[in-house]
Every structure is written in C-alpha cells, then in structure tokens.
Amino acid sequence: MKLATKLIHGGPTVDEQTGALGVPIYQISTYRQTSVDHFSKYDYARGDNPTREALQDTIAVLEGGTRCLAFASGMAAISTTLMIFSPGDHLVVCDDVYGGAYRVLSTIFSRMGITSTFVDATDLAAIEAAIRPETKGIYLETPSNPLLKVTDLRGAVEIARRHGIITLVDNTFMTPYLQRPLELGCDIVLHSGTKFINGHSDVLCGFSVVKDNELGQRIRYIQNAFGTGLGPQDSFLTLRGVKTLKVRMDQSQLNTSRIVTWLKAHPRVSKVHYPGLPEHPGHTIHTAQADGPGAVFSFELDSYETTKRLLENSHLAAFAVSLGGVESIISYPAKMSHASVPKEERERKGITDTLVRLSVGLEDPDDLIADLQQAIG
Amino acid sequence: MNIATEAVQIGLEWDTRTGAVTVPIYQTATFRHPGLGQSTGYDYSRSGNPTRQALEDGIARLDGATRGFAYSSGMAAIANLLLLFKSGDHLIVTEDLYGGTCRLFDKVFGQYGLSFSYVDTSDTAAVAAALLPSTRAVFVETLTNPLLKFADLRAIAALCKSKDLLLIADNTFLTPYLLRPLDLGADIAVYSATKYLAGHNDTVAGLVTVKEPELAEKVYFQQNSVGAVLGPQDSWLTTRGIKTLGIRMDRQQQNAGRIAQWLAAHPRITKVFYPGLEDHPDHALMKRESRGFGAMIAFEVDRHELVEQILLKTALISFAESLGGVESLITFPEVQTHADIPPELRARLGINNVLLRLSVGIEDCDDLIEDLQQALEG
Numbered sequence: 162m163k164l165a166t167k168l169i170h171g172g173p174t175v176d177e178q179t180g181a182l183g184v185p186i187y188q189i190s191t192y193r194q195t196s197v198d199h200f201s202k203y204d205y206a207r208g209d210n211p212t213r214e215a216l217q218d219t220i221a222v223l224e225g226g227t228r229c230l231a232f233a234s235g236m237a238a239i240s241t242t243l244m245i246f247s248p249g250d251h252l253v254v255c256d257d258v259y260g261g262a263y264r265v266l267s268t269i270f271s272r273m274g275i276t277s278t279f280v281d282a283t284d285l286a287a288i289e290a291a292i293r294p295e296t297k298g299i300y301l302e303t304p305s306n307p308l309l310k311v312t313d314l315r316g317a318v319e320i321a322r323r324h325g326i327i328t329l330v331d332n333t334f335m336t337p338y339l340q341r342p343l344e345l346g347c348d349i350v351l352h353s354g355t356k357f358i359n360g361h362s363d364v365l366c367g368f369s370v371v372k373d374n375e376l377g378q379r380i381r382y383i384q385n386a387f388g389t390g391l392g393p394q395d396s397f398l399t400l401r402g403v404k405t406l407k408v409r410m411d412q413s414q415l416n417t418s419r420i421v422t423w424l425k426a427h428p429r430v431s432k433v434h435y436p437g438l439p440e441h442p443g444h445t446i447h448t449a450q451a452d453g454p455g456a457v458f459s460f461e462l463d464s465y466e467t468t469k470r471l472l473e474n475s476h477l478a479a480f481a482v483s484l485g486g487v488e489s490i491i492s493y494p495a496k497m498s499h500a501s502v503p504k505e506e507r508e509r510k511g512i513t514d515t516l517v518r519l520s521v522g523l524e525d526p527d528d529l530i531a532d533l534q535q536a537i538g
Numbered sequence: 539m540n541i542a543t544e545a546v547q548i549g550l551e552w553d554t555r556t557g558a559v560t561v562p563i564y565q566t567a568t569f570r571h572p573g574l575g576q577s578t579g580y581d582y583s584r585s586g587n588p589t590r591q592a593l594e595d596g597i598a599r600l601d602g603a604t605r606g607f608a609y610s611s612g613m614a615a616i617a618n619l620l621l622l623f624k625s626g627d628h629l630i631v632t633e634d635l636y637g638g639t640c641r642l643f644d645k646v647f648g649q650y651g652l653s654f655s656y657v658d659t660s661d662t663a664a665v666a667a668a669l670l671p672s673t674r675a676v677f678v679e680t681l682t683n684p685l686l687k688f689a690d691l692r693a694i695a696a697l698c699k700s701k702d703l704l705l706i707a708d709n710t711f712l713t714p715y716l717l718r719p720l721d722l723g724a725d726i727a728v729y730s731a732t733k734y735l736a737g738h739n740d741t742v743a744g745l746v747t748v749k750e751p752e753l754a755e756k757v758y759f760q761q762n763s764v765g766a767v768l769g770p771q772d773s774w775l776t777t778r779g780i781k782t783l784g785i786r787m788d789r790q791q792q793n794a795g796r797i798a799q800w801l802a803a804h805p806r807i808t809k810v811f812y813p814g815l816e817d818h819p820d821h822a823l824m825k826r827e828s829r830g831f832g833a834m835i836a837f838e839v840d841r842h843e844l845v846e847q848i849l850l851k852t853a854l855i856s857f858a859e860s861l862g863g864v865e866s867l868i869t870f871p872e873v874q875t876h877a878d879i880p881p882e883l884r885a886r887l888g889i890n891n892v893l894l895r896l897s898v899g900i901e902d903c904d905d906l907i908e909d910l911q912q913a914l915e916g
Contacts, residue, residue, distance in 0.1 A: 188740045188775070190732045191860035197846040197870060204874070205859045206742050207611045207638075207732075233610035234584045236765025247649055248625060261584075265763050272624050273650040355567045363565045365583050365769065386642050387766065388611025388744065394771030398565070473573045482582040483568035493574065497581075 164223065164338055165407045172219030172400070184215040186397045208385045212393040216400045217368075220358070223337035223403075225344050226370040228377030230384045231391040231399075235333065235353025236261050238367025240269070242329070242349060244383045245376070248274030250297040255282035255312060257305045257510050259331065259353075260499040282312040283443060289320050296324065302331040303340075304447065307459045307494040307518040308511055309434045311443025314450050318346035327376075333357070333485070338410050340451040343372050349380075356485030356520075357456070359402035360409050364395045409487065412523050413456035419526040420519070420533070424460055429537050431515075432461040457484055459494070459518040467537060468493070468515045474536035477524055484520030489529060492518045541600055541715045542784030548596030548777050552588070561592035563774045585762050589770040593745075593777045597735070600714040600780070601727055603747035605754040607761050608773055612710065612730025613638050614766035615744030617646070619706060619728060621760045625651030628672040632659040632679045632708075634687065634887045636730075637871075639708070641878035656883065659694065660687035660820055666697055675704040680719060681711040681824075684836045684871045684895040685888060686811045688820035692827065695723025704753075710734070710862070715787050716830040720749045726757070733862030734833075736779035737786050740863075741772045786864060786900055790833035793906060794898040800907050801837050806844060806914055808892075811836040833898040834861060836871075842891045844914070845870055849894075851913035854905060861897030866906055869895050 162170070176185055187210050192203040203209050213231050221229035232238040239262050246252070254266060256279040266277045278291040282301055299321050303312040314330065321328045327348040332340055336357045342350050352358060354366040371377045384390055391399070418437060424430045425438075436447040437454030447454065462468045471491070472480050478489040482497050492498065494512050502512070521529070539547075549561035564587055569580040580586050590608050598606035609615040616639055623629070631643065633656040643654045655668040659678045676698055678689045691707060698705040706726045707719035713734045719727040729735055731743040748754040761767060768776070791814075798812035813824045814831035824831060839845060848868070849857040855866040859874050869875055876889050884890075898906070 188771075190736075190739045190742050190863070191858040191867065193856040193858045195850070195857070197849055197873070200874070207613060210742075232765075233614070233767055233769065234765035236584060236763065237610065237614075237767075240764040240766070244646065248651055261763070261765070269621055269760070269763060274625050359567075362567045365567055365765075365767065367765070383646065386613065386638070386646050387617045388609070388613030388615075388638075388742070389617075389764075389766040390610060390742075392610065392742065392769040392772045395769040469574050472571075479568075479570040480573075481568045481570045486567070490568070496575070 167222055168404055168406055171222040172215045184212050184397070184400065186393050187212045188393050207388045207390060210390070210393055210396070213391050213396040216391070216396045219400060219403060220337070220368050221370055224350050224370040225341050226350065226372050227374060228381070229368055229370040230380055231354070231396060232367040232369070232384065232389050233391055234365040235355055235367035236265065237389040238351055238369045239331070240265050241383050241387055241389045242351060242369045242380055243270055243275070244387070245379050246275045246297055249295055250275050251293055251295045252277045252298045252300050253288055253291045253296060254279050254300040255302055255305055256280055257308055257310060258300065258302055259306050260501045262331070264501045282317070283310050285313060285316045285320060288317060292320070292324050292326070296326055298327045298329055300329045302334070304334055304436050304443065304455065306334065306498065307516065309436050309441070309458060311436055311447045313446045314342055314345045314347060322346070334455050334457055335451055336406060336410065338406055339453045339455060343370065345450060348373065348376060354399055355483065357410060358406060359399045360406065360486060361402050362483060362486030362488060364398045364402070366391050366395055366399050409523060410453070410456065413521050414453050416524070416526040416529065417456045417458060417521040420521060420529060421458060423530050424533070427537065429463045429467050430460050431463055434459045456521045457518065459516055461513065462515045462517065462537070465514055468517060470538060471517060471533070471536045475532055477529055477532040478519065484518070486520070487523045489522035489524055490520045494518055544599050545715070545780050545783045548780060549592040552592050561589055561774065561777065563770050564589045565770050584765045584767055587770055587773070590768055590773040593768070593773045596777060596780060597745045598747050601718055601747040602720050603727070603749055604751050605748050605758070607746040607757055608768035608776070609744035609746070609761070610766045610768055611742045612728070612732055612744040613642060615728050615746050616708070617642055618760045618764055618766060619726060619746060619757065620647050620652065621764070622756060623652055623674055626672060627674040628653045628655065628670050629675045629677055630655050630657055630665055630668045630673060631677040632682055632689070633657055633883070634682045634685045634889065635679060636683045637876040637878040658687065659689040662690050662693040662697065665694055669701060673701070673703060675706060677706045677708070679708045679711070680717055681813065681832055681834070683711065684876065684893065686813055686818070686834060686836055688813055688824040688828070690823055691719055691722040691724060699723065711832050711834055712828060713783060713787065715783050716832060717828045720747065722827065725749055725753060731776050732860060734787060735783060736776045737783065738779055738863055739860060739865055741775045741779070743768050743772050743776045787830065787833070789900045790898050791830050793900070793903040794833040794835055795831070796903050797896070797898055797906060797910070798835050801835065804914065806840050807837050808840050809838040835896045835898065837894055837896070838892045839894065840892070845892060845894060847916050848913045851916065852909050854901060854909040855896070863897070864900045866899035866901060867897045871895050
C-alpha cells in the first residue's frame with residue numbers, strides 16, 4: 162500500500178459495531194468488565210482508549226513501526242520516552258536540538274542523573290567522539306530546528322550499533338511521508354504531532370514509535386504509569402488531520418520552493434537555510450535519506466530593524482510559535498522556540514537576532530510572496 | 539463564597555467579547571503575537587491555553603490556592619510533582635495508596651534514586667517515626683483508597699512545618715467541596731479529576747493546586763517542560779463537571795450513608811469501611827475536619843465466591859475501575875486498582891480476596907440497594 166492510501170486506510174478506520182467510517186470519539190474514563198478473571202483489553206482510559214489506539218496504530222503503520230504511543234504533547238512524548246534511561250546513563254544529543262527538549266535534558270533529566278553531551282551532529286566523527294562507556298543513546302533531529310542542519314542517519318545508526326546503543330530521532334519536520342527513520346535503522350522515532358501530522362494548529366500531541374516490541378512495552382509501561390496519554394478528542398482530530406498529510410505536505414513544499422527562490426534573490430536576505438537548495442551542505446545526504454526537503458526553512462536578514470519589520474508587518478504569515486499548520490507561521494527562534502537556550506550558546510549555534518523561521522502553509526504562494534515583500538520593504 | 543457557588547462561577551466572566559457564560563473551547567496549538575516582544579498572554583497551548591486556564595484558575599479558587607495546574611491524568615499530575623525532588627530524597631507516603639501511585643513511586647521514581655516509606659498516615663505518630671534526615675516531603679491521601687482511612691492533615695502539617703518538609707495531599711476522594719487541604723496546612727493538593735471533579739466517567743484528567751507563589755512557579759516550570767497538559771476538550775468537560783460538584787456530592791454522600799448502613803446490617807457482609815459510620819476509627823476526627831464523609835465504601839463479604847457473584851450480578855452498578863462518577867461502580871481492589879501493590883503489603887493492609895470497593899453514584903438509593911440485594915442473594 163502506498164502512503165497516500167495508508168493515510169486513509171492505515172489504521173482501524175471502520176467501527177465494527179456500526180459500520181461507521183471512522184473511529185468514534187470514546188469520551189470515557191472506564192469500561193464495564195464482564196469477568197473477574199479476565200479483564201477486557203480495555204479497563205481504564207489512561208491505559209487504553211480505542212480512539213487513541215486508532216491514531217497510534219495509524220502512525221505506527223506510517224512510520225513502519227510495530228508500535229506507536231500517543232501523548233498529550235510532543236514534549237510529553239519526549240519526556241516519557243526518555244524515562245527508559247536510568248541514572249548514570251549518558252546521551253549524545255545534536256546541539257541545535259529543539260529548545261523544549263534541551264530544557265528537559267539540561268534541567269529535569271540531568272537532576273535525575275541522566276546526562277547529555279551536545280554535539281554538532283552534522284559531523285559523525287563528533288558524535289562518535291562524544292560516546293562514553295555509559296552512553297546509552299544518540300538523540301537526533303534532522304533536518305534540525307531552526308537551522309535545518311542535516312545528520313546522516315545511516316551513518317549515525319552504524320555508530321550506535323557499533324557501540325551497542327540506540328538511536329532516537331525527532332522526525333517532526335519531515336513526518337513519515339518524507340522520512341522514515343525506522344527504515345534507516347533508527348530505534349525510536351519521536352514527533353510533535355502538533356505540527357505537520359495534525360497540521361491544523363488546533364491540537365497538541367506527540368508520538369513515540371518503535372520497531373522493537375520490548376522497547377515498545379517499556380515506553381507503554383511508562384505512558385500508562387505516568388498517564389501522559391493523549392485525550393480522545395485530540396486523538397480524533399489528529400486522526401482526521403493525518404488523512405490530508407500528503408496533499409498538505411505536497412502543496413506546502415511547492416510553496417516553500419517558490420518562496421525560497423524569491424527570498425534568495427532579495428537584497429535584504431543574506432542567507433537561506435533549506436535542505437532543498439543544492440548549495441545546502443546537507444543537501445546530498447538529505448536527498449539520500451528523505452523524499453523531500455519539507456516546508457520549514459529559516460533565513461537571515463540584513464539587520465535587526467528589517468527582522469522586526471518583517472515579524473510585525475506580515476499579515477498572512479501569523480507571527481506565532483509552532484509550525485506545520487495549514488496557515489503559514491513566521492517565528493523568531495532567538496526569542497521563541499530557543500528562548501530557553503542561553504544567549505551565548507544560542508549565538509554560537511548561529512541562532513542570531515536576525516534569523517527568522519518560516520513554516521509554509523497552504524495559502525497561494527503569490528499571496529505569501531506579496532505579503533513578505535511588503536513586510537520586508 | 540461557598541464552594542458550590544464558586545464551582546458554578548468557573549469561566550463565567552471569561553469571554554468578554556461575547557459575554558458567553560462558559561469559557562469557549564480553544565482548540566488551538568498556538569497564538570498569534572501582536573508584535574515583537576509582545577504577547578497576548580498566550581503563546582503556545584502547552585504553556586497556556588485559555589480553556590485549560592479557566593479550569594486551572596477555577597480549581598485554584600475552590601481550593602483557596604495561588605495557582606492551579608491541569609494535566610492529562612491524575613498520574614501525570616503526581617508524576618509532575620515528583621520531579622520537584624532529586625535523587626537521594628526520601629518521601630513518607632500513605633501505605634494504602636492507590637495502586638497506580640504506588641507503581642509510579644516504586645517502579646518508576648525508585649530507579650531515579652527517590653525512596654519511599656509507606657506508613658499509616660491516619661496515625662500521625664507513625665508519620666513522625668518514619669522521618670529520616672533525607673526526608674523532603676510527606677504525601678498523604680486525605681481519605682485513603684480503598685480502606686477509607688482519614689489523615690489528621692492539621693497535625694501532619696504542623697510536623698512538616700517543624701521539619702521543613704513539603705506536604706502534598708491527594709484529595710481525590712473528598713474534593714474541595716468537602717475538604718480544602720491547603721486550609722489545613724498542606725502545600726500542594728492533587729486530584730485525579732477523572733473522579734468526583736469531572737464526575738461523569740467521561741474524562742481522564744489531573745489537577746494540582748499550590749499555596750505559595752514560589753512553589754507554584756516551580757510546578758509550572760515542570761508542567762510546561764514535560765508537557766503532560768490537559769487538552770482543551772477535556773479541560774472544558776472537567777469545568778462543566780465541576781459546576782455540578784456540590785449537588786452530585788450531596789446526593790452521592792446521602793446514598794453512601796444509607797448503603798453503608800444497609801451493608802452493615804446484611805448477614806453476608808462481615809465488615810464495612812465507611813467513615814460516616816460511627817464505629818469507624820476516624821469518624822470523630824473526620825466529622826470535625828471535613829464537611830462530609832464522601833461516597834466511597836469498602837466492604838468484606840463472608841466468602842470469596844460471593845465476590846464474583848456480586849461483580850457480575852449487579853446490573854445497575856457496573857463492574858469497572860474508576861470511581862466518583864454519576865454512575866455507581868464496583869471494583870475488586872486486590873486484582874484491579876491495587877494489583878501493583880506488593881502482595882505482602884496488600885495482605886498487611888487488608889486488601890484481600892473478599893474486599894470490594896463501591897463508588898456510589900447519584901441513582902435513586904432504593905434502586906441501588908435493591909441491585910445489591912439481588913446480587914448478594916445470587
């Protein structure tokens with residue numbers, strides 16, 4: 162089955178009892194039992210809810226995994242999954258990891274005795290050099306946020322396997338439509354489903370997907386014990402959003418390509434970071450491991466004044482946090498997604514005060530370009 | 539203002555644009571900024587969502603707290619609070635704790651170097667005796683699950699204050715309508731709002747209230763960082779549920795009182811645990827400290843075979859986990875809610891193979907008694 166079909170028919174989409182096309186919203190906390198010795202698969206909705214389960218099964222199929230777990234947010238997915246590690250364990254993490262992930266790693270998990278070393282993951286030698294005897298995992302984002310840096314996933318997997326450790330990849334920017342890290346040998350795929358997967362900027366959700374059963378059991382145990390699972394309404398909305406993932410992504414990528422070309426020629430734009438550009442340093446690797454460059458990119462402007470003007474005067478692209486929705490969203494990483502990263506650290510990584518990130522939606526690209534033009538001036 | 543009135547007021551004045559008397563469901567992930575460095579007060583729904591906030595502000599008012607926090611489940615709320623502690627810290631906790639909490643403490647947080655002593659928190663001297671130099675907090679279920687023991691929160695709070703310990707009270711069984719833990723000296727109250735607060739067995743949700751602003755800021759940091767927040771639809775349903783908390787609780791308690799007495803007089807019932815009964819050891823204390831005895835009953839039958847008979851023959855009362863909803867539910871704690879408690883501890887506590895737990899709903903009490911009667915007769 163091809164992906165566009167899997168999006169519609171990948172999960173259990175017909176309600177057996179009624180024939181309804183689509184899973185009902187089980188707004189429920191508990192289930193009546195009929196036997197004292199054998200409880201039904203469903204006993205309490207924190208553990209199992211059929212609506213959440215339909216979403217989980219769909220995402221598992223799309224990612225080529227055996228099991229997916231859905232969470233109350235992308236950060237809940239990341240935090241819950243990281244609980245598989247124990248005190249004394251060490252992780253190697255890409256240095257431009259999402260600010261929220263950086264925050265839990267550097268504050269909450271470090272206090273629990275799980276330490277991290279942040280490295281430039283475009284450099285496989287740097288990843289390997291950071292591995293210690295107690296290292297248990299490599300945590301990656303590719304392309305990364307907000308600089309769209311590319312990590313060679315096959316190369317990283319090879320290093321991980323040589324050291325007997327696991328690879329975790331945040332696949333939010335790509336979605337399983339464009340990149341399937343489990344097929345490349347990675348062990349855990351993480352998502353902020355809030356972004357492209359749901360795609361309508363109306364739900365918070367997250368996923369953790371695995372191929373290995375035992376790993377799936379461990380994460381599922383913590384999901385249930387911690388109670389970080391996704392609610393039924395949000396599960397339903399995400400399931401609904403995912404059906405249009407391909408058509409949305411196709412259009413957003415087309416729009417992105419038009420806008421990137423236009424911005425590159427603009428005198429006030431000094432640099433565009435987008436893996437779809439042949440001159441992007443990760444272009445070749447990205448093309449070898451993903452089916453498209455995605456619909457998020459960042460660019461640098463000639464001054465802070467221009468940056469401020471753009472952010473405050475764009476009408477179509479909403480100036481907001483988040484990305485991956487039907488509406489274009491423009492954001493300012495230095496003060497938004499990466500505000501929790503210390504300033505020196507941030508600037509060293511290239512997240513400067515003139516860097517803007519654009520998530521391209523489904524508006525007509527001519528309208529988006531006209532809007533950017535009037536805002537940049 | 540009376541709690542029942544406060545409860546009805548939640549969200550009432552939120553929507554100034556339309557005057558809508560309930561808070562809208564903000565099914566949104568993000569919020570548009572008016573300008574650089576400016577915010578409407580909402581940036582991203584994990585950090586703050588108006589629908590969730592109406593609930594958070596509401597529970598804070600009901601509990602007399604500085605701030606409230608809503609989570610994707612009661613367990614998510616408790617897990618988030620435990621992140622306040624670090625490896626090496628020790629907590630004293632109620633021994634007949636909800637099985638899910640016990641599992642979270644021992645199996646998940648145990649591996650991160652937190653340690654727990656399980657004591658009978660209805661005995662304040664036992665709490666004091668369990669103190670260690672590394673003790674940082676006491677975690678108490680105000681009314682315990684399933685054995686309905688009542689803690690003297692005021693006395694434990696005094697002990698905590700003298701030793702500079704945090705006092706966290708799981709007030710799920712009583713709700714602010716019957717007892718406000720922060721008034722009695724607790725620092726934090728936590729709820730599985732799935733139960734009485736939402737009250738309709740249709741939402742999984744957790745709530746936390748905090749007294750001190752500085753501590754509230756720390757809790758907010760963990761809530762936002764981990765992101766196990768409650769979605770807008772479930773936030774709205776919980777708020778909607780809370781509006782009828784007072785009348786539901788009144789009726790549920792009234793029913794529970796009658797059923798407890800009926801059970802106590804039944805020849806096949808050997809023991810009834812309900813603090814509203816005068817022979818319950820904590821009856822006098824609870825009468826003084828709480829506005830009611832709640833609507834949870836545990837009871838023992840005279841032989842194990844009756845357990846299955848009752849669970850399967852009750853027609854109105856559903857055999858299902860959970861509690862606190864408008865529908866009456868019955869469970870078998872040994873294999874359901876408390877399966878994760880180590881067997882030796884379970885045996886010591888009295889969570890045995892003849893113990894049943896009944897959550898009394900708002901059905902007509904005569905019908906409920908009739909249902910129990912026919913199930914007991916077989």
